[in-house]
Amino acid sequence: MKPSLKKKLRKFNIVTHRDVGYFFSTLIIIYCLSGFALNHVDDWNPDFIITKTDVEIPSSFPFENPSPSHINSLSTIVGESNYRVYDKPTPDQVKVYYKNATLHIHKKSLSGTYEQVKRRPIFYEANVLHRNSLAGWKWVSDIFAFFLIVISITGLFVLKGKKGFRKRGVWFMLAGALLPVIAWLIFGLK
Amino acid sequence: MPHLLNVNYLTQRLFIAILTCCTLFSCSEKKQATEQQTKDSQKIAVLLVNHGSHSPTWRKALTDLDSTVRGTILKDKRISDVKTAFMEYTEPSIATRMKQFDSAGYTDVIIVPIFLTVSSHSFDDIPTIIGTKEDPQSLETLKIEKIERYVAKAKTHITPLLDFTTILEQNILRRYQAISKNSKDEGLALIAYGDAGYNDEWSALMDSVGQHVIANTELTTYSYNWCGHIAHYNPDSTTIAINEVLQEKPSAVVMPVLVAHDEMFQVKIIGDGINAISDHSNKVIYRPDAILPDKNVEDWVISIVATHADHITSNRIM
Numbered sequence: 001m002k003p004s005l006k007k008k009l010r011k012f013n014i015v016t017h018r019d020v021g022y023f024f025s026t027l028i029i030i031y032c033l034s035g036f037a038l039n040h041v042d043d044w045n046p047d048f049i050i051t052k053t054d055v056e057i058p059s060s061f062p063f064e065n066p067s068p069s070h071i072n073s074l075s076t077i078v079g080e081s082n083y084r085v086y087d088k089p090t091p092d093q094v095k096v097y098y099k100n101a102t103l104h105i106h107k108k109s110l111s112g113t114y115e116q117v118k119r120r121p122i123f124y125e126a127n128v129l130h131r132n133s134l135a136g137w138k139w140v141s142d143i144f145a146f147f148l149i150v151i152s153i154t155g156l157f158v159l160k161g162k163k164g165f166r167k168r169g170v171w172f173m174l175a176g177a178l179l180p181v182i183a184w185l186i187f188g189l190k
Numbered sequence: 191m192p193h194l195l196n197v198n199y200l201t202q203r204l205f206i207a208i209l210t211c212c213t214l215f216s217c218s219e220k221k222q223a224t225e226q227q228t229k230d231s232q233k234i235a236v237l238l239v240n241h242g243s244h245s246p247t248w249r250k251a252l253t254d255l256d257s258t259v260r261g262t263i264l265k266d267k268r269i270s271d272v273k274t275a276f277m278e279y280t281e282p283s284i285a286t287r288m289k290q291f292d293s294a295g296y297t298d299v300i301i302v303p304i305f306l307t308v309s310s311h312s313f314d315d316i317p318t319i320i321g322t323k324e325d326p327q328s329l330e331t332l333k334i335e336k337i338e339r340y341v342a343k344a345k346t347h348i349t350p351l352l353d354f355t356t357i358l359e360q361n362i363l364r365r366y367q368a369i370s371k372n373s374k375d376e377g378l379a380l381i382a383y384g385d386a387g388y389n390d391e392w393s394a395l396m397d398s399v400g401q402h403v404i405a406n407t408e409l410t411t412y413s414y415n416w417c418g419h420i421a422h423y424n425p426d427s428t429t430i431a432i433n434e435v436l437q438e439k440p441s442a443v444v445m446p447v448l449v450a451h452d453e454m455f456q457v458k459i460i461g462d463g464i465n466a467i468s469d470h471s472n473k474v475i476y477r478p479d480a481i482l483p484d485k486n487v488e489d490w491v492i493s494i495v496a497t498h499a500d501h502i503t504s505n506r507i508m
Contacts, residue, residue, distance in 0.1 A: 042422045047334060048327070084324055089313045090391060100326045104387070117326045133334045 010157070017154035020147050027129075027144055034130035037123045047124050053078070053114040055103070063092055063107040071096055078103055078114040234502060235271040235296045235344075236263055236495050237287055239316060240304040242276030243452050249280065251450035251482040252304065258483075259491045268499045271296070277311060277319070278337060284319045285340035296344045300498045302491055304449060306481075307353035307395045309385035320346050347502060349494045353395050357486045359402035362445055366403050369477050370443055373408035376475070377435025381428050381460050382447035384416025392416070399447065411438045414447075417459045428463025436473060444476040451480045 001009075037046035055077055062070060071086050075096065080103070086096040092107035105112030132138045156165045156173070165173075238259075240252045256274040263272050271294070275287040282290075291299050301320070305312040310328070317323035319332065321341030332339055352358060362380070370376060380396050393414070400412035415431035417423065428444070435442045444464060446456050456478035464474050481487065 048330060050327070087313070087323070089308050089388065097323060097325055102325060117330060119330070128334060131334065133336055135336065
């Protein structure tokens with residue numbers, strides 16, 4: 001290869017790595033944050049902050065056939081003034097719906113749970129993108145994935161010499177590749 | 191009394207009586223005509239709603255149910271169409287079907303949820319999707335899961351769930367008897383989807399099913415556990431339920447209490463739960479089947495639809 005062409009290619013590689021990296025830096029961070037959140041989906045709700053408060057229900061409450069006025073006075077216990085609708089999941093339970101909350105009460109225990117739902121800031125928005133909850137976003141996501149490969153490959157050839165890919169980088173790359181290999185081996189042996 | 195003999199008075203009274211009769215007759219005729227008109231303009235459809243699944247096998251079981259009941263339901267001249275909708279994952283969704291019913295001019299839609307017992311799906315999600323409720327958590331979840339919400343023009347009528355009958359007890363008994371080798375030496379492990387919000391109701395349903403099998407066979411022990419979201423889709427819950435009965439009996443019959451066959455549940459989750467049992471090929475009896483197909487479920491759908499059609503037509507007339 002001609003030295004001038006090699007120089008041009010090297011420059012193109014560095015510029016591509018730098019500018020594509022700048023461009024996608026926000027998305028990379030968003031996807032990483034969402035990755036943390038969704039990785040631990042069994043341990044927490046990555047999208048919503050659900051606050052549950054236990055409440056006691058007066059024994060006089062008519063579970064069988066509550067009227068709107070009964071529901072109104074029940075709502076005051078949890079500080080709500082306007083209910084939207086109420087319904088009975090079972091004959092001895094009543095569920096009342098408010099704008100951003102519900103109150104689910106049980107006759108057996110004369111108790112209930114007041115549940116407020118709030119979006120988890122930053123994570124909710126990050127997850128919307130990571131999970132492709134927005135129609136059409138998957139195409140952006142595909143382009144992003146392609147350019148992540150570009151960033152990775154161009155990154156291998158940014159430096160040259162003693163700390164370049166051939167001398168140093170290759171060993172780090174092989175060490176990193178061991179992680180999935182070990183995982184596959186463990187999975188295969190199971 | 192003297193005024194009764196007054197001719198003018200009598201004529202006046204007679205006139206009033208005739209007028210009253212005419213008015214009443216005319217009103218009654220008018221009412222009958224309105225009733226007939228309402229009856230004529232009434233167009234009822236049936237929507238069989240199920241949870242939905244990525245599995246084509248699962249979806250086929252539900253569309254097969256639709257095909258089986260369709261003919262009988264449509265013999266009832268009050269009902270003009272029967273469709274199936276999937277709540278999640280695939281089309282046709284509930285919104286798609288409701289839009290189709292609206293554009294076809296249906297006035298009433300009987301929604302039959304093919305769900306075992308009360309859960310957030312049947313009690314909150316479906317009513318929120320069709321716009322009869324606004325459960326805050328459902329609203330948010332529907333949005334991020336890209337499930338469309340559509341408030342139909344047609345009046346919607348949601349029927350009770352399968353647990354209002356003894357169909358499930360009979361179904362599990364039949365399926366247990368089909369694979370049981372020796373009831374005396376077996377324990378029954380029931381694996382159902384479960385629901386965190388209605389754990390008591392799901393537990394009661396499993397107890398009722400287990401007790402029914404005990405009452406009708408020589409089986410003496412059963413256990414149950416969940417394989418759905420409440421169990422994080424983890425096979426460990428299945429293993430726990432199997433070990434529970436294996437502590438008392440030499441072998442366990444594992445029974446999926448699931449509407450239809452989904453590879454992720456019957457094969458992966460329950461299958462992996464069984465594989466975790468040592469010597470499972472000798473200790474565990476398992477057939478990865480499901481509640482459907484079941485003649486009783488088909489009959490129940492037909493009968494619940496007829497009951498609701500009666501209710502709708504009589505309500506309109508009244």
